[in-house]
Amino acid sequence: MKLQHLSEPDPASGALGQSRSRVLEVLQDSGTQLNVSDMAARVGLHTNTVRLHLDALVAAGLADSEAEKRDLRGRPRKLYTANANSANAGRRSYRLLAEILASSMAAQTSKPREAAVKAGQEWGRYLGEGPPPFKRVDADEATRRLVSAMDDIGFSPEAVTKGRRRRVLLHRCPFREVAMDYPEVACSIHLGLMNGLLAEVDAPLEVDRLDPFVAPALCVASLSRSTVGLGRSNRPRRATAESVQAVSDALA
16 A cells, blocks of 8 residues: 555664664764774763664664774774665654644645645545445445545544444544644645545545544544535634534444
8 A cells, every 4th residue: 555655653763762873873973983982982871782782783784893803812893884774774853844844834825724635635545545447435435444544644543423423533643743733734634635535435425524632632533425526625623612512422
């Protein structure tokens, strides 16, 4: 699925941890071979700790090691260097990038909600997987596909149907901090994303309402029978007493 490589955990930073990432950064910046003592002095860690980090980097294929060539007696020291693979590792600042883009859209776009919805729709269509030719997707299958896609992104969704009312409860927001600061952008992107995913499978449904943060860890998407195309300017709504009550009724 197209979504997999965009939503999987970043292989660069999380797996290394802060201390090991720092050891790798120093090794990369040095441009030369370093022994354990040299590295310990530069990063301010105990030599045994540094040795563990360096050997782990070698095992991960991010650094190389070799015995020091010298004429002196005794066991030669091990020297370490960062290799070409290490360029793919290190710290990432995607949240900073998201904050920059969201704040820019909010401040410099005349209609940030509409622009964000459209961007979400386009990406939803791109990430969606349409049905085979001549196969129709009913409301239940469309909901299942929507829930699956949102789960892959990290929203921890749950489909809830009560009578003719169909909702998707989003128990986690993978962009929570940005969404809290710029809901008109982030939440509108999520609304458009869901409608784009549904449109790509030619679903008989659309998300006609998104209530962000009706609870600290809950957003609610309300679905209805599709009556218009994606040209409609949907807007996520701020939580109100009525929307919170509606969610309580749905969960009752």
